[in-house]
Amino acid sequence: MEAGKESVVEGGVVKKIGRGYTWKCFLLTALVLLLLIPLNMIDELISERRRTADSAAANIMEAWGGELVAAGPVLAVPGVRKEESLTKTARNEEIIAVVEKPFTLFIAPRQLAVDAKFTTEIRYRGIFSVPLFSGRLALSGSFNPAPALAALAGNETVFLEQARLVIGLSSLQGIRKIERALWNRDELSFLPGVGGDFLSGGGQERVKSARPAKPRPPSGGIHANLPDGKKSEAKFDIVVAIQGGKQVRFLPVGQDTHVVVAADWASPSFQGAFLPGGSNITGKGFDAVWDISYLSRDIPLFWKSAESGPEYSAALFGVDFFRAVDTYSLNTKAVKFAILFLLVPFCTLFLLEVAAKKRIHPVSYLLSGLANIIFYLLLLSFSEHMRFHFAYLTAALAVTAAMTLYARSLLSSWRNSWGAGLTASLSYILLYAALNAESYALLIGSIGAFAAVAAGMFLTRKFDWYEAGS
Secondary structure, three states: OHHHHHHHHHHHHHHHHHHHHHOOOOOOOHHHHHHHHHHHHHHHHHHHHHHHHHHHHHHHHHHHOEEEEEEEEEEEEEEEEEEEEEOOOOOEEEEEEEEEEEEEEEOOOOEEEEEEEEEEEEEEEOOOOEEEEEEEEEEEEOOOHHHHOOOOOEEEOOOHHHEEEEEEEOOOEEEEEEEEEEEEOOOOOOOOOOOOOOOOOOOOOOOOOOOOOOOOOOOOOOOOOOOOOOOOOOOEEEEEEEEEEEEEEEEEEOOOOEEEEEOOOOOOOEEOOOOOOEEEEEEEEEEEEEEEEEEEOOOOEEEEEOOOOOOOHHOOOOEEEEOOOOHHHHHHHHOOOHHHHHHHHHHHHHHHHHHHOOOOOOOHHHHHHHHHHHHHHHHHHOOOOOOOOHHHHHHHHHHHHHHHHHHHHHHHOOHHHHHHHHHHHHHHHHHHHHOOOOOOHHHHHHHHHHHHHHHHHHHHHHHEEEEEEO
Protein backbone atom coordinates (compact mmCIF):
# COMPACT_ATOMS: atom_id res chain seq x y z
CA MET A 1 0.00 0.00 0.00
CA GLU A 2 2.81 2.40 0.91
CA ALA A 3 4.53 1.71 -2.41
CA GLY A 4 1.33 2.42 -4.33
CA LYS A 5 0.79 5.63 -2.39
CA GLU A 6 4.35 6.74 -3.10
CA SER A 7 3.87 6.02 -6.80
CA VAL A 8 0.71 8.14 -6.93
CA VAL A 9 2.47 11.01 -5.18
CA GLU A 10 5.42 10.86 -7.54
CA GLY A 11 3.07 10.75 -10.55
CA GLY A 12 1.24 13.78 -9.24
CA VAL A 13 4.49 15.70 -8.76
CA VAL A 14 5.62 14.85 -12.27
CA LYS A 15 2.25 15.91 -13.65
CA LYS A 16 2.42 19.19 -11.73
CA ILE A 17 5.91 19.92 -13.01
CA GLY A 18 4.86 19.03 -16.54
CA ARG A 19 1.98 21.51 -16.33
CA GLY A 20 4.11 24.27 -14.76
CA TYR A 21 5.11 27.41 -16.63
CA THR A 22 8.80 27.04 -15.78
CA TRP A 23 8.95 23.66 -17.46
CA LYS A 24 7.01 25.08 -20.43
CA CYS A 25 9.60 27.84 -20.87
CA PHE A 26 12.31 25.21 -21.29
CA LEU A 27 10.10 23.28 -23.68
CA LEU A 28 9.40 26.36 -25.81
CA THR A 29 13.10 27.11 -25.97
CA ALA A 30 13.66 23.58 -27.29
CA LEU A 31 10.90 24.11 -29.87
CA VAL A 32 12.55 27.31 -31.12
CA LEU A 33 15.85 25.48 -31.54
CA LEU A 34 14.02 22.66 -33.32
CA LEU A 35 12.42 25.13 -35.76
CA LEU A 36 15.88 26.37 -36.76
CA ILE A 37 16.21 23.15 -38.81
CA PRO A 38 13.43 23.97 -41.34
CA LEU A 39 14.55 27.60 -41.25
CA ASN A 40 18.03 26.53 -42.32
CA MET A 41 16.48 24.42 -45.09
CA ILE A 42 14.63 27.49 -46.40
CA ASP A 43 17.90 29.45 -46.32
CA GLU A 44 19.52 26.74 -48.44
CA LEU A 45 16.52 26.79 -50.77
CA ILE A 46 16.98 30.54 -51.28
CA SER A 47 20.64 29.95 -52.20
CA GLU A 48 19.63 27.19 -54.61
CA ARG A 49 17.02 29.41 -56.30
CA ARG A 50 19.60 32.19 -56.57
CA ARG A 51 22.02 29.80 -58.29
CA THR A 52 19.24 28.68 -60.64
CA ALA A 53 18.46 32.31 -61.48
CA ASP A 54 22.15 33.07 -62.06
CA SER A 55 22.49 30.02 -64.29
CA ALA A 56 19.46 31.07 -66.36
CA ALA A 57 20.86 34.60 -66.63
CA ALA A 58 24.27 33.23 -67.68
CA ASN A 59 22.66 31.14 -70.43
CA ILE A 60 20.82 34.20 -71.78
CA MET A 61 23.99 36.28 -71.52
CA GLU A 62 26.12 33.69 -73.30
CA ALA A 63 23.88 33.82 -76.37
CA TRP A 64 23.61 37.61 -76.24
CA GLY A 65 27.26 38.50 -75.76
CA GLY A 66 27.99 38.52 -72.04
CA GLU A 67 29.16 41.31 -69.79
CA LEU A 68 31.04 43.96 -71.76
CA VAL A 69 34.64 44.64 -70.81
CA ALA A 70 36.48 46.87 -73.31
CA ALA A 71 40.10 48.01 -73.44
CA GLY A 72 41.81 50.08 -76.06
CA PRO A 73 42.41 50.55 -78.82
CA VAL A 74 46.18 50.22 -78.59
CA LEU A 75 48.91 49.92 -81.23
CA ALA A 76 50.58 46.50 -81.48
CA VAL A 77 53.93 46.68 -83.26
CA PRO A 78 55.91 43.44 -83.82
CA GLY A 79 59.63 43.51 -83.15
CA VAL A 80 62.71 41.41 -82.44
CA ARG A 81 65.31 41.55 -79.72
CA LYS A 82 68.86 40.38 -80.50
CA GLU A 83 70.54 38.62 -77.61
CA GLU A 84 73.97 37.01 -77.41
CA SER A 85 74.28 33.56 -75.93
CA LEU A 86 77.23 31.26 -75.33
CA THR A 87 76.90 27.89 -77.10
CA LYS A 88 79.12 24.89 -77.87
CA THR A 89 79.85 23.43 -81.29
CA ALA A 90 80.07 19.76 -82.20
CA ARG A 91 83.81 19.96 -81.46
CA ASN A 92 83.00 21.25 -77.98
CA GLU A 93 84.18 24.75 -78.89
CA GLU A 94 82.46 27.70 -77.25
CA ILE A 95 81.11 30.39 -79.59
CA ILE A 96 78.90 33.42 -79.14
CA ALA A 97 75.66 33.16 -81.10
CA VAL A 98 73.17 35.92 -81.75
CA VAL A 99 69.57 34.87 -81.08
CA GLU A 100 66.54 36.88 -82.22
CA LYS A 101 63.59 36.78 -79.85
CA PRO A 102 60.24 38.18 -81.05
CA PHE A 103 58.13 40.53 -78.97
CA THR A 104 55.23 42.93 -79.45
CA LEU A 105 55.40 46.59 -78.51
CA PHE A 106 52.01 47.87 -77.32
CA ILE A 107 51.48 51.63 -77.42
CA ALA A 108 48.58 53.30 -75.59
CA PRO A 109 46.75 56.22 -77.21
CA ARG A 110 47.75 59.73 -76.27
CA GLN A 111 44.08 60.70 -76.16
CA LEU A 112 41.16 58.28 -75.85
CA ALA A 113 37.49 59.26 -75.97
CA VAL A 114 34.82 56.60 -75.41
CA ASP A 115 31.17 57.38 -76.10
CA ALA A 116 28.77 54.53 -75.22
CA LYS A 117 25.03 54.84 -75.77
CA PHE A 118 22.75 51.89 -74.98
CA THR A 119 19.10 50.92 -74.92
CA THR A 120 18.09 48.26 -72.41
CA GLU A 121 15.55 45.46 -72.19
CA ILE A 122 14.65 42.59 -69.87
CA ARG A 123 14.91 39.05 -71.27
CA TYR A 124 13.24 36.10 -69.55
CA ARG A 125 13.93 32.41 -69.31
CA GLY A 126 11.01 30.89 -67.45
CA ILE A 127 10.43 33.07 -64.38
CA PHE A 128 14.04 34.31 -64.33
CA SER A 129 15.22 37.45 -66.09
CA VAL A 130 18.35 39.46 -66.85
CA PRO A 131 18.85 43.08 -68.01
CA LEU A 132 20.44 43.31 -71.48
CA PHE A 133 21.65 46.28 -73.51
CA SER A 134 22.48 47.09 -77.11
CA GLY A 135 23.83 50.21 -78.79
CA ARG A 136 26.98 51.81 -80.12
CA LEU A 137 30.48 52.08 -78.76
CA ALA A 138 32.39 55.00 -80.30
CA LEU A 139 36.17 55.12 -79.85
CA SER A 140 38.19 58.11 -81.00
CA GLY A 141 41.53 59.71 -80.21
CA SER A 142 45.12 59.84 -81.36
CA PHE A 143 48.44 58.00 -81.12
CA ASN A 144 51.96 59.37 -80.90
CA PRO A 145 54.38 56.41 -81.12
CA ALA A 146 57.53 58.56 -80.91
CA PRO A 147 58.12 58.24 -77.11
CA ALA A 148 57.70 54.45 -77.22
CA LEU A 149 60.05 54.09 -80.18
CA ALA A 150 62.64 56.32 -78.50
CA ALA A 151 62.56 54.10 -75.41
CA LEU A 152 63.57 50.93 -77.33
CA ALA A 153 66.88 49.33 -76.36
CA GLY A 154 69.75 49.30 -78.82
CA ASN A 155 69.27 45.59 -79.54
CA GLU A 156 65.51 45.97 -80.22
CA THR A 157 63.97 46.60 -83.62
CA VAL A 158 60.28 47.05 -84.46
CA PHE A 159 58.51 46.86 -87.81
CA LEU A 160 56.08 49.75 -88.08
CA GLU A 161 54.87 48.57 -91.48
CA GLN A 162 53.37 45.52 -89.72
CA ALA A 163 51.66 47.48 -86.94
CA ARG A 164 48.11 46.55 -85.95
CA LEU A 165 45.35 48.40 -84.12
CA VAL A 166 43.99 46.20 -81.32
CA ILE A 167 40.74 46.56 -79.38
CA GLY A 168 40.31 44.28 -76.36
CA LEU A 169 36.82 42.87 -75.81
CA SER A 170 35.63 40.29 -73.31
CA SER A 171 33.40 38.57 -75.90
CA LEU A 172 33.20 38.72 -79.69
CA GLN A 173 29.61 37.42 -79.67
CA GLY A 174 28.35 40.85 -78.68
CA ILE A 175 29.73 42.55 -81.81
CA ARG A 176 26.93 43.25 -84.30
CA LYS A 177 28.99 45.13 -86.87
CA ILE A 178 31.68 47.76 -87.34
CA GLU A 179 29.80 50.87 -88.40
CA ARG A 180 32.86 53.04 -88.95
CA ALA A 181 36.62 52.43 -88.73
CA LEU A 182 38.99 55.21 -89.84
CA TRP A 183 42.74 55.60 -89.37
CA ASN A 184 43.36 59.21 -90.34
CA ARG A 185 41.33 59.12 -93.59
CA ASP A 186 41.92 55.47 -94.43
CA GLU A 187 39.34 52.78 -93.77
CA LEU A 188 40.29 49.83 -91.59
CA SER A 189 39.13 46.24 -91.89
CA PHE A 190 38.92 44.44 -88.56
CA LEU A 191 39.52 40.74 -87.96
CA PRO A 192 38.87 38.62 -84.84
CA GLY A 193 41.73 38.04 -82.39
CA VAL A 194 44.47 40.24 -80.97
CA GLY A 195 47.45 38.14 -82.06
CA GLY A 196 49.41 37.58 -78.85
CA ASP A 197 49.48 38.80 -75.27
CA PHE A 198 47.47 41.97 -74.93
CA LEU A 199 47.12 42.56 -71.21
CA SER A 200 48.45 40.48 -68.36
CA GLY A 201 46.02 38.61 -66.16
CA GLY A 202 44.04 36.82 -68.85
CA GLY A 203 40.45 37.24 -69.92
CA GLN A 204 37.30 37.39 -67.95
CA GLU A 205 36.12 34.11 -66.54
CA ARG A 206 32.72 33.07 -67.89
CA VAL A 207 30.63 31.07 -65.43
CA LYS A 208 27.10 29.73 -65.50
CA SER A 209 26.59 29.27 -61.80
CA ALA A 210 26.80 31.04 -58.46
CA ARG A 211 27.77 34.69 -58.52
CA PRO A 212 29.41 36.33 -61.57
CA ALA A 213 33.19 36.43 -61.61
CA LYS A 214 34.97 39.69 -60.95
CA PRO A 215 35.53 41.54 -64.27
CA ARG A 216 39.05 41.18 -65.65
CA PRO A 217 40.86 42.86 -68.55
CA PRO A 218 40.13 41.03 -71.81
CA SER A 219 42.80 38.91 -73.46
CA GLY A 220 40.76 38.63 -76.70
CA GLY A 221 39.26 41.12 -79.09
CA ILE A 222 39.65 42.36 -82.67
CA HIS A 223 42.50 43.84 -84.72
CA ALA A 224 43.10 45.67 -87.98
CA ASN A 225 46.28 46.02 -90.03
CA LEU A 226 47.30 49.66 -90.40
CA PRO A 227 47.75 51.19 -93.86
CA ASP A 228 51.10 52.83 -93.12
CA GLY A 229 54.00 52.70 -90.74
CA LYS A 230 54.64 56.35 -90.08
CA LYS A 231 56.18 57.46 -86.82
CA SER A 232 54.11 60.65 -86.74
CA GLU A 233 50.88 61.20 -84.82
CA ALA A 234 47.74 59.57 -86.22
CA LYS A 235 44.05 59.79 -85.39
CA PHE A 236 41.42 57.05 -85.21
CA ASP A 237 37.62 57.06 -85.28
CA ILE A 238 35.82 53.75 -84.70
CA VAL A 239 32.16 52.97 -84.06
CA VAL A 240 31.10 49.44 -83.06
CA ALA A 241 27.49 48.28 -82.81
CA ILE A 242 27.58 46.06 -79.75
CA GLN A 243 25.38 44.30 -77.20
CA GLY A 244 25.78 42.69 -73.81
CA GLY A 245 24.20 42.43 -70.40
CA LYS A 246 24.33 43.32 -66.72
CA GLN A 247 27.44 45.48 -66.71
CA VAL A 248 29.92 47.56 -68.73
CA ARG A 249 33.57 48.00 -67.80
CA PHE A 250 36.35 50.04 -69.41
CA LEU A 251 40.11 50.02 -68.94
CA PRO A 252 41.60 53.55 -69.01
CA VAL A 253 44.58 52.84 -71.25
CA GLY A 254 44.83 56.36 -72.73
CA GLN A 255 47.22 58.97 -71.49
CA ASP A 256 44.06 61.03 -71.12
CA THR A 257 40.84 58.99 -71.07
CA HIS A 258 37.39 60.58 -71.46
CA VAL A 259 34.40 58.24 -71.16
CA VAL A 260 30.69 59.00 -71.56
CA VAL A 261 28.05 56.31 -70.90
CA ALA A 262 24.32 56.87 -71.41
CA ALA A 263 21.41 54.41 -71.26
CA ASP A 264 17.66 54.30 -70.65
CA TRP A 265 18.14 52.47 -67.32
CA ALA A 266 16.82 54.28 -64.27
CA SER A 267 18.85 52.51 -61.56
CA PRO A 268 22.57 52.43 -62.54
CA SER A 269 25.24 51.38 -60.06
CA PHE A 270 28.64 52.94 -60.75
CA GLN A 271 31.42 50.51 -59.91
CA GLY A 272 35.16 50.05 -60.19
CA ALA A 273 38.27 52.09 -59.53
CA PHE A 274 36.81 55.42 -60.65
CA LEU A 275 33.45 57.03 -60.00
CA PRO A 276 32.07 59.43 -62.63
CA GLY A 277 33.01 63.06 -62.31
CA GLY A 278 29.45 63.96 -63.22
CA SER A 279 26.22 62.03 -63.65
CA ASN A 280 22.54 62.67 -64.27
CA ILE A 281 19.99 60.02 -63.23
CA THR A 282 16.29 60.35 -63.96
CA GLY A 283 13.31 58.04 -64.16
CA LYS A 284 13.99 57.62 -67.90
CA GLY A 285 17.70 56.80 -67.77
CA PHE A 286 21.14 58.12 -66.92
CA ASP A 287 24.32 59.58 -68.36
CA ALA A 288 27.73 59.72 -66.69
CA VAL A 289 31.15 61.17 -67.53
CA TRP A 290 34.63 60.05 -66.47
CA ASP A 291 37.91 61.95 -67.07
CA ILE A 292 40.95 59.89 -66.07
CA SER A 293 44.62 60.79 -66.30
CA TYR A 294 47.35 58.18 -66.66
CA LEU A 295 48.84 59.60 -63.44
CA SER A 296 45.96 58.11 -61.45
CA ARG A 297 46.44 54.47 -62.54
CA ASP A 298 49.43 52.15 -62.90
CA ILE A 299 48.94 51.18 -66.57
CA PRO A 300 52.06 52.18 -68.57
CA LEU A 301 51.87 54.26 -71.75
CA PHE A 302 53.70 51.49 -73.62
CA TRP A 303 54.79 47.95 -72.75
CA LYS A 304 56.15 44.79 -74.33
CA SER A 305 54.44 41.41 -74.51
CA ALA A 306 57.49 39.61 -73.17
CA GLU A 307 57.43 41.67 -69.99
CA SER A 308 55.43 40.48 -67.00
CA GLY A 309 53.19 43.22 -65.73
CA PRO A 310 50.63 43.70 -62.98
CA GLU A 311 47.02 42.50 -63.14
CA TYR A 312 45.00 45.50 -64.27
CA SER A 313 41.60 44.43 -62.89
CA ALA A 314 41.84 47.08 -60.18
CA ALA A 315 41.81 49.84 -62.83
CA LEU A 316 38.51 48.77 -64.45
CA PHE A 317 35.51 51.04 -64.01
CA GLY A 318 32.00 51.38 -65.37
CA VAL A 319 28.37 50.77 -64.54
CA ASP A 320 26.12 47.88 -63.52
CA PHE A 321 22.56 47.74 -64.77
CA PHE A 322 21.43 47.28 -61.21
CA ARG A 323 18.08 45.86 -60.16
CA ALA A 324 16.51 48.22 -57.63
CA VAL A 325 15.18 45.19 -55.74
CA ASP A 326 17.22 41.97 -55.51
CA THR A 327 14.56 39.55 -54.29
CA TYR A 328 16.99 36.80 -53.28
CA SER A 329 19.15 39.18 -51.23
CA LEU A 330 16.04 40.46 -49.45
CA ASN A 331 14.84 36.91 -48.79
CA THR A 332 18.24 36.00 -47.35
CA LYS A 333 18.17 39.07 -45.08
CA ALA A 334 14.65 38.18 -43.94
CA VAL A 335 15.73 34.68 -42.91
CA LYS A 336 18.63 36.14 -40.91
CA PHE A 337 16.09 38.01 -38.76
CA ALA A 338 13.86 34.94 -38.45
CA ILE A 339 15.10 33.81 -35.03
CA LEU A 340 13.77 37.04 -33.50
CA PHE A 341 10.41 36.61 -35.20
CA LEU A 342 10.17 33.03 -33.94
CA LEU A 343 10.62 34.13 -30.34
CA VAL A 344 8.06 36.96 -30.54
CA PRO A 345 4.97 34.82 -31.44
CA PHE A 346 5.97 32.16 -28.89
CA CYS A 347 6.33 34.76 -26.16
CA THR A 348 3.05 36.41 -27.22
CA LEU A 349 1.12 33.14 -26.99
CA PHE A 350 2.74 32.38 -23.65
CA LEU A 351 1.78 35.77 -22.19
CA LEU A 352 -1.76 35.43 -23.54
CA GLU A 353 -1.93 31.95 -22.01
CA VAL A 354 -0.93 33.34 -18.63
CA ALA A 355 -3.36 36.28 -18.90
CA ALA A 356 -6.28 34.11 -20.01
CA LYS A 357 -5.40 31.38 -17.49
CA LYS A 358 -5.99 28.77 -20.15
CA ARG A 359 -3.43 26.11 -20.94
CA ILE A 360 -2.04 25.93 -24.50
CA HIS A 361 -0.50 22.62 -25.51
CA PRO A 362 3.14 22.62 -26.84
CA VAL A 363 1.83 21.21 -30.12
CA SER A 364 -0.11 24.45 -30.63
CA TYR A 365 3.10 26.40 -30.08
CA LEU A 366 4.83 24.18 -32.62
CA LEU A 367 2.11 24.79 -35.21
CA SER A 368 2.25 28.56 -34.70
CA GLY A 369 6.03 28.43 -35.09
CA LEU A 370 5.69 26.44 -38.32
CA ALA A 371 3.24 29.05 -39.62
CA ASN A 372 5.88 31.72 -39.10
CA ILE A 373 8.46 29.51 -40.85
CA ILE A 374 6.07 29.03 -43.79
CA PHE A 375 5.98 32.85 -44.11
CA TYR A 376 9.56 32.82 -45.46
CA LEU A 377 8.72 30.06 -47.91
CA LEU A 378 5.67 31.99 -49.11
CA LEU A 379 7.75 35.15 -49.41
CA LEU A 380 10.36 33.39 -51.57
CA SER A 381 7.83 31.76 -53.89
CA PHE A 382 5.62 34.86 -54.25
CA SER A 383 8.58 37.21 -54.84
CA GLU A 384 9.63 35.17 -57.89
CA HIS A 385 6.30 36.00 -59.56
CA MET A 386 5.45 39.52 -58.33
CA ARG A 387 7.07 42.64 -56.94
CA PHE A 388 8.71 42.06 -53.57
CA HIS A 389 6.50 44.45 -51.58
CA PHE A 390 3.35 42.79 -52.94
CA ALA A 391 4.80 39.36 -52.17
CA TYR A 392 5.70 40.45 -48.65
CA LEU A 393 2.24 41.95 -48.02
CA THR A 394 0.48 38.82 -49.30
CA ALA A 395 2.58 36.42 -47.20
CA ALA A 396 2.35 38.61 -44.08
CA LEU A 397 -1.44 38.98 -44.34
CA ALA A 398 -1.89 35.23 -44.85
CA VAL A 399 0.19 34.28 -41.81
CA THR A 400 -1.25 37.07 -39.61
CA ALA A 401 -4.82 35.97 -40.43
CA ALA A 402 -3.94 32.34 -39.72
CA MET A 403 -2.31 33.26 -36.39
CA THR A 404 -5.27 35.44 -35.34
CA LEU A 405 -7.88 32.77 -36.11
CA TYR A 406 -5.79 30.03 -34.52
CA ALA A 407 -5.30 32.12 -31.36
CA ARG A 408 -9.09 32.60 -31.16
CA SER A 409 -9.57 28.82 -31.10
CA LEU A 410 -6.97 28.49 -28.33
CA LEU A 411 -7.99 31.38 -26.09
CA SER A 412 -11.25 32.41 -24.46
CA SER A 413 -12.02 35.67 -26.27
CA TRP A 414 -11.45 37.67 -29.45
CA ARG A 415 -9.66 40.31 -27.40
CA ASN A 416 -6.77 37.95 -26.67
CA SER A 417 -6.67 36.60 -30.20
CA TRP A 418 -6.54 40.13 -31.62
CA GLY A 419 -3.50 40.65 -29.40
CA ALA A 420 -1.77 37.77 -31.19
CA GLY A 421 -2.72 39.23 -34.59
CA LEU A 422 -1.54 42.71 -33.60
CA THR A 423 1.81 41.36 -32.40
CA ALA A 424 2.30 39.44 -35.66
CA SER A 425 1.42 42.55 -37.69
CA LEU A 426 3.88 44.73 -35.77
CA SER A 427 6.58 42.07 -36.19
CA TYR A 428 6.16 41.96 -39.97
CA ILE A 429 6.11 45.77 -40.19
CA LEU A 430 9.35 45.89 -38.22
CA LEU A 431 10.92 43.21 -40.43
CA TYR A 432 9.91 45.04 -43.62
CA ALA A 433 11.43 48.26 -42.28
CA ALA A 434 14.68 46.42 -41.50
CA LEU A 435 14.79 44.88 -44.99
CA ASN A 436 14.34 48.22 -46.74
CA ALA A 437 16.67 50.27 -44.53
CA GLU A 438 20.06 49.07 -45.77
CA SER A 439 22.09 51.32 -43.46
CA TYR A 440 19.76 51.07 -40.46
CA ALA A 441 18.82 47.36 -40.56
CA LEU A 442 20.97 46.47 -37.55
CA LEU A 443 19.69 49.47 -35.58
CA ILE A 444 16.05 48.64 -36.33
CA GLY A 445 16.56 44.97 -35.47
CA SER A 446 18.32 45.84 -32.20
CA ILE A 447 15.62 48.29 -31.15
CA GLY A 448 12.92 45.76 -32.05
CA ALA A 449 14.60 43.05 -29.97
CA PHE A 450 14.99 45.41 -27.04
CA ALA A 451 11.34 46.50 -27.31
CA ALA A 452 10.15 42.87 -27.34
CA VAL A 453 12.20 41.97 -24.25
CA ALA A 454 11.20 45.17 -22.45
CA ALA A 455 7.50 44.51 -23.18
CA GLY A 456 7.86 40.96 -21.84
CA MET A 457 9.54 42.25 -18.67
CA PHE A 458 6.81 44.86 -18.16
CA LEU A 459 3.90 42.46 -18.67
CA THR A 460 5.36 39.80 -16.34
CA ARG A 461 6.69 42.17 -13.67
CA LYS A 462 4.08 41.00 -11.10
CA PHE A 463 3.99 37.38 -12.17
CA ASP A 464 5.00 34.84 -9.49
CA TRP A 465 7.09 32.31 -11.43
CA TYR A 466 7.62 30.12 -8.31
CA GLU A 467 3.92 29.73 -7.71
CA ALA A 468 3.11 29.25 -11.42
CA GLY A 469 5.85 26.69 -11.84
CA SER A 470 4.83 24.56 -8.86
